[in-house]
Amino acid sequence: MKLLKTAIKNNVLKSMIEILERERKTIITENKKDLDAFQREDQALYDRLVVNDKKVDEMITAVKDVMSQDDPVGQEISNRTLKNNLNIVNTTAPFGTILIIYESRPDVTIEAAVLAFKANNKILLKGGKEAYNSNVILEKCWHEALEANGLSKEWIQLLHLKREETQEFLRNPTEPLDLIVPRGGERLINFVKTHATCAVLVSGRGNxxxxxxxxxxxxxxxxxxxxxxxDKISGCNALDKVLINKNLPEYEIKLKMLQEKLEKHQVEILVDDKVSDILSQKEKIKDTDIWYEEFLALKLLIGEVNTLDEAVDIINKFSGKHSASIITEDKTEAMNFMQNVDSAAVYHNASTRFTDGGQMGVGAELAISTDKLHHRGPLGLKQLVTNKYYVFGDGHVRV
Known part of the structure; x- marks a missing residue:
């Protein structure tokens, strides 16, 4: 896809804001079809599927935020002139074609597309079947905004593929793919990693x-x-495991206080062997594999540790490397924890719920990356570009 001027991209986004507002009722009506057809045994997935007035407002805000941000393409990273007068300029450049695969969450159809488009990438959207009607109407909105500004609908496309067709598309894409972002659970991520033939940037599980x-x-x-x-059990930044140092003053009393508080919020409590000695009425875990599990439910596992190092070791072994927090008044201890825990975001005296593009000042996000290449954490506008070297010479040859 050719490089577009910033003004043209922003005009598309301005049109999209107007179209989303105009089509608000239609979007919500189409979403209701998906909600009515959804089996509610998975409450977290259902919560992610809902589009109401507040959600449409958030979609509009996401487009406005990206429109107001500087164009990330063509930004100079470095500029060096060597002794031989060869000028080497490193600049930001689009990835090309990005495929994002996601479950539920129709708002991803807005946030992922607006970020990819402003960064001059073509984006292919593979949403889940549970959000079919919602995604179709949102794609129509995008296509109207593009065509109103003289651009091809190919910039933003929804893929209508079944599981087997998606698998074949990943193995033998009908067009060049430069980056795939699977946004969902462990099964989806493993599915994409198994079948993809290009770079995959993982938006990992929480836990x-x-x-x-x-x-x-x-x-x-x-x-x-x-x-x-x-606060939001369906969020990938929700908390699943709490480790408490047994040397905490009034340890047993405080554990029982925490149990009481959690039960007031209808949280199911699981405990390890040591905590079970104190919270004896709570279910004791039978299999250590549960430490790997992302709950996406009102469920919390509480475990006991002896030291900071033990806590760090457990987190680095079992967590999804998404977010981890320490509660302490000792700043040196906090920094030790934050430097040694292997997560995309680490917190001192704060909730993990802040691992979010909007909360972290990035704005709209494509995903929360738990990979280490090429970026970790919220994937905002500035993270949806790669780089390109421009080398200027005057008949230079290497000798």
């Missing part, structure tokens, strides 16, 4: 941990735990 140090302010700890667990 986030919080460690309560013996130097913690208990009031802060409880408030952060409740927020991280209950």
């Amino acid at each position: 986030n941990f919080l460690y309560v140090s013996e130097h913690a302010d208990w009031s802060k700890a409880v408030n952060v735990i409740i927020n991280a667990k209950t």
Whole structure:
């Protein structure tokens, strides 16, 4: 796809804002068809599927935020002139064609497309069948915005492929793919990694941990735990595991206090062997594999540790490397934790729910990357470009 001028891209986004507002009722009506057809046994997936007035407002805000950001393409990274007068300029450049595969969440059809398009990438959207009607109407909105500004609908396309067809497309794409972003659970990620023939940037599972140090302010700890667990159970930044240092003053009393608080929020509590000695009425885990599990439910596993190092080791072994938090009043201890935990985002005295493009000041996000190449954390506009070297000579030859 050719390079577009910033003004043209912004005009498309301006049109899209107007179209989303105009089609608000139609979008919500189409979404209701998906909601009515959805089997509600998976509450987290259902929550992600819902599009209401608030969600449409958020879609419009996402487009406005990206429109107001600087164009990430053609930005100079470095400029060097060598002793032989060869001028080497490194600049940002589009990836090319990005494929994103995601489950539920029709708002991804807006956020992923607006970011990819502003960064001058073509994007292929493979949404889940549960959001079919929602995604179709949103694609129509995009196509109207593109064509109103003299651009091809090919910039933003929804792929209507079944599982077997998607598998074949990944193995033998009908057009060149430069980057694939699977946004969903472990099964989806493994599916894409198994069949893709180009670069894959993983938006990994959550399974986030919080460690309560013996130097913690208990009031802060409880408030952060409740927020991280209950604010939005369907979020990949929600909390699943809490590790508490047994040397915390009044340890047993505080554990029972935490149990009481969690139960007021209808949180199911699981415990390890040691915590079970204190919270004896709670279900004790039978298989250590549960430490790997992302719950996406009002469920929390509480475990006991002896030291900071033990907590770090457990987190690095079992977590999804998404987000991890420490509650402590010891800043040196906090920095030790944050430097040694292998996660995309690490927190001191704060909820993991802040691992989000909007909350972190990035704006709309394509995904939360748990990979280390080429970026980790929220994938915003500036992260949807690669780089390209421009070398200027005057008949230079290497000798």
